Amino acid sequence: MTLSTRTVVFGPARLCIEDIVALSRRTAAARLDTDAAFTQRISAGAQYLDRLLEEEGQIYGVTTGYGDSCTVGIPMDLVSELPHHLYTYHGCGLGEYFNPPQTRAILAARLASLTRGYSGVSMGLLQQLTALITHDILPRVPAEGSVGASGDLTPLSYVVAAMCGERDVVVQDELMSAATALQAAGLEPLRLRPKEGLAMMNGTAVMTALACLAWDKARYVSDMATRITALAVATAAGNAYHFDEALFAAKPHPGQQRVAARLRADISDIGSEQRLQDRYSLRCAPHVIGVLEDALPFLRSTIENELNSANDNPLIDPQEMRLLHGGHFYGGHIAFAMDSLKNLVANVADLLDRQMALLVDARYNHGLPANLSGATGPRAAINHGLKALQISVSAWTAEALKLTMPASVFSRSTECHNQDKVSMGTIAARDCLRVLQLTEQVLAAMLITVRQGVQLRAREGGATVQLGAGAAAFVRELEQDIAFIDEDVALEPLLRQLMRKIDGQAWSMYDQAHS
Ligand SMILES: N[C@@H](Cc1ccc(O)cc1)C(=O)O
Numbered sequence: 001m002t003l004s005t006r007t008v009v010f011g012p013a014r015l016c017i018e019d020i021v022a023l024s025r026r027t028a029a030a031r032l033d034t035d036a037a038f039t040q041r042i043s044a045g046a047q048y049l050d051r052l053l054e055e056e057g058q059i060y061g062v063t064t065g066y067g068d069s070c071t072v073g074i075p076m077d078l079v080s081e082l083p084h085h086l087y088t089y090h091g092c093g094l095g096e097y098f099n100p101p102q103t104r105a106i107l108a109a110r111l112a113s114l115t116r117g118y119s120g121v122s123m124g125l126l127q128q129l130t131a132l133i134t135h136d137i138l139p140r141v142p143a144e145g146s147v148g149a150s151g152d153l154t155p156l157s158y159v160v161a162a163m164c165g166e167r168d169v170v171v172q173d174e175l176m177s178a179a180t181a182l183q184a185a186g187l188e189p190l191r192l193r194p195k196e197g198l199a200m201m202n203g204t205a206v207m208t209a210l211a212c213l214a215w216d217k218a219r220y221v222s223d224m225a226t227r228i229t230a231l232a233v234a235t236a237a238g239n240a241y242h243f244d245e246a247l248f249a250a251k252p253h254p255g256q257q258r259v260a261a262r263l264r265a266d267i268s269d270i271g272s273e274q275r276l277q278d279r280y281s282l283r284c285a286p287h288v289i290g291v292l293e294d295a296l297p298f299l300r301s302t303i304e305n306e307l308n309s310a311n312d313n314p315l316i317d318p319q320e321m322r323l324l325h326g327g328h329f330y331g332g333h334i335a336f337a338m339d340s341l342k343n344l345v346a347n348v349a350d351l352l353d354r355q356m357a358l359l360v361d362a363r364y365n366h367g368l369p370a371n372l373s374g375a376t377g378p379r380a381a382i383n384h385g386l387k388a389l390q391i392s393v394s395a396w397t398a399e400a401l402k403l404t405m406p407a408s409v410f411s412r413s414t415e416c417h418n419q420d421k422v423s424m425g426t427i428a429a430r431d432c433l434r435v436l437q438l439t440e441q442v443l444a445a446m447l448i449t450v451r452q453g454v455q456l457r458a459r460e461g462g463a464t465v466q467l468g469a470g471a472a473a474f475v476r477e478l479e480q481d482i483a484f485i486d487e488d489v490a491l492e493p494l495l496r497q498l499m500r501k502i503d504g505q506a507w508s509m510y511d512q513a514h515s
Pocket residue numbers: 066067068149150151153202313314329415
């Protein structure tokens with residue numbers, strides 16, 4: 001495992017999506033801020049809570065039961081056991097487990113919230129959570145069971161349980177008990193102080209972590225879809241003038257203008273158009289990808305505001321010595337961000353699916369062979385080129401589109417009507433990641449398609465556009481990975497290899513100054 005020298009410092013400073021992504025990929029290390037003002041703030045919060053307890057004030061979730069059970073008083077001699085009960089009875093998650101990068105992002109997002117200094121947790125708890133990240137001890141967290149509004153209670157119960165030496169973790173691909181992993185790393189199981197169970201669980205860390213990863217993937221999808229569009233126009237012998245600067249100056253969406261500018265840099269007309277106006281999947285590509293591009297800065301600020309928020313309950317203000325009871329675990333902003341993002345991304349998948357439909361169809365591709373098959377002579381009859389790949393793209397696109405139903409509108413009253421309105425943000429974020437995965441599959445297929453198409457266009461003639469330097473270099477890179485297809489070949493291994501490269505964002509395409 002290679003950790004770069006980059007370190008993400010958890011303290012008062014604002015974190016960004018890239019910090020969480022770097023921690024999830026283990027290209028950065030984590031540490032707590034050592035500034036005295038920060039450590040004093042954390043200790044002051046814990047001490048204030050102790051004092052409140054001594055005075056036997058009523059503190060939700062400390063001297064009361066949880067949620068609707070807040071009317072139940074907890075006898076003082078049982079207060080210390082309460083936090084352990086919280087994670088224990090929430091140990092009812094099901095479904096797939098979050099993968100290692102997702103789990104790392106979850107740990108980091110929870111730490112980001114607790115280091116706002118409003119949660120009344122001890123320095124020891126923050127250190128234990130940081131230690132999980134540093135030693136890459138990854139709690140095994142089931143993905144299902146959060147309504148995303150009492151926080152991600154159930155999935156986060158697996159994080160706090162692991163910190164206490166309970167349930168299972170994965171360390172370097174090996175499944176083991178948390179107790180064994182803590183011991184091997186020289187860490188003591190944590191004994192929770194009052195309120196610490198709530199502080200760990202009563203927040204939006206799971207959906208926020210997934211949102212950071214989704215945003216990062218979506219930004220890359222936007223770039224790749226733009227570059228692929230340029231190569232699709234080149235393959236189809238389409239027109240670059242649809243992306244004219246004066247044309248786009250007349251419609252002032254900056255993201256859409258940026259996509260058009262990127263297309264202009266990638267392709268320029270060399271005359272003799274085949275068709276005065278290309279079909280929408282080519283001509284209106286900036287109008288589809290541009291919506292995603294325009295939404296990204298807004299979504300970033302929403303996701304980062306949540307990431308840098310104290311999103312538990314109750315909050316403890318150590319400066320003003322106030323206990324604030326509220327509902328900051330409600331993930332409405334992330335639910336909206338993820339419901340929106342999955343819609344934007346699925347529309348891009350659909351755009352690319354339509355482009356592929358044009359390119360493989362000899363009725364629309366301006367003189368290229370059916371299915372973009374490279375076979376010639378008698379062997380052309382038995383070769384079917386990209387026929388099946390296009391069918392797969394149709395399936396992946398349909399599945400992505402099907403998942404765009406918003407999750408947030410499925411709010412339902414739960415927990416004896418205490419949680420009578422909930423965000424469903426975690427479901428939205430999981431849907432969004434699945435839509436992204438399907439869209440990346442479409443991207444992988446389109447890389448094969450345009451790589452094949454650009455060569456066929458050169459072979460068949462009738463080119464109407466010339467590639468810019470960036471696009472031409474990209475085609476040369478694609479040629480390293482993807483062989484020209486003349487004889488039929490099973491494409492799954494190649495698709496998987498391309499998926500890995502897309503996930504690793506192996507190609508850098510455009511200047512990122514604006515997102
Ligand atoms: N989110 C609830 C707390 C809660 C915790 C655990 C539960 O099982 C239910 C509710 C609140 O702060 O009001």
